[in-house]
Amino acid sequence: MKHTLLPLALMAALALPAAASEPVWPDLAQDLYGTRPLLDGTEHIAIDTPYRTTEDARTHVKATLAAPPGRLWGRVEVILDDNPMPVSAVFDFKAPQPRFTFDVTMRINGPTPLHVVGETTDGQLYVADTFVKTSGQGACAAPPGTDPDVALATLGQMRIAITDSAVSRVQDRLAALTTRDRQVDLDISHPSHSGMQMDQISLLFIPLRYVETVDIDLDGGGYVEMTGSISLSENPRVSLSVPGRTQAVDVTMTDTDGTVSHAQATLPGY
Numbered sequence: 001m002k003h004t005l006l007p008l009a010l011m012a013a014l015a016l017p018a019a020a021s022e023p024v025w026p027d028l029a030q031d032l033y034g035t036r037p038l039l040d041g042t043e044h045i046a047i048d049t050p051y052r053t054t055e056d057a058r059t060h061v062k063a064t065l066a067a068p069p070g071r072l073w074g075r076v077e078v079i080l081d082d083n084p085m086p087v088s089a090v091f092d093f094k095a096p097q098p099r100f101t102f103d104v105t106m107r108i109n110g111p112t113p114l115h116v117v118g119e120t121t122d123g124q125l126y127v128a129d130t131f132v133k134t135s136g137q138g139a140c141a142a143p144p145g146t147d148p149d150v151a152l153a154t155l156g157q158m159r160i161a162i163t164d165s166a167v168s169r170v171q172d173r174l175a176a177l178t179t180r181d182r183q184v185d186l187d188i189s190h191p192s193h194s195g196m197q198m199d200q201i202s203l204l205f206i207p208l209r210y211v212e213t214v215d216i217d218l219d220g221g222g223y224v225e226m227t228g229s230i231s232l233s234e235n236p237r238v239s240l241s242v243p244g245r246t247q248a249v250d251v252t253m254t255d256t257d258g259t260v261s262h263a264q265a266t267l268p269g270y
Contacts, residue, residue, distance in 0.1 A: 094222030
């Protein structure tokens, strides 16, 4: 059964630092998946994140997933356990895939476990995890990098690039399975206000507003929809692997205020 991102009440509770002796993951796993088994995904999911962030407010969170033989990925979830909104990005596939790579710029609010959960179309859940250290900037409450009024002028603008290079470096054990020759790089102009940031002039909190969904179609057919959260960085970049035959990409972005924007890109000569 699908679930939505965690409600605001739980977000507020998780905004408080968790004691080192009280890991959040067991409760999160129970809330999100109930009694469903979480299978060891270390042979199928390779996470590629820095040991320590160099910029808490814009950290690349990357992973490559290779489904078990005979299975396809139907959904992938990125969970930053100790972020105020832990379920940080969800990829729902309209066209299930045997392999998938993503690279998303995110806010890492503080040192946190990171879990990536892949769900196959037959309902099996596979999980892998790592730990990300930070510099302690409290990224989700850090002041915006752009004046909020200025950011509104370009909000929703998107740039798309289709390239032939791999999305990210991954562990050698999965290298043979990342045989893609296309990736989509999507740059979204959006302030991604977390609702926890304070206007530096008025000293009032800036209302929450972030990228809610990014719907990506390939060559006129559905591919994947990403659901975002306040964990997305300001002006987020989303890079995704796509089938090698891809020639055209259509993107629709919707934010939490209901703003909708579109962008398209094709390879030259298509």
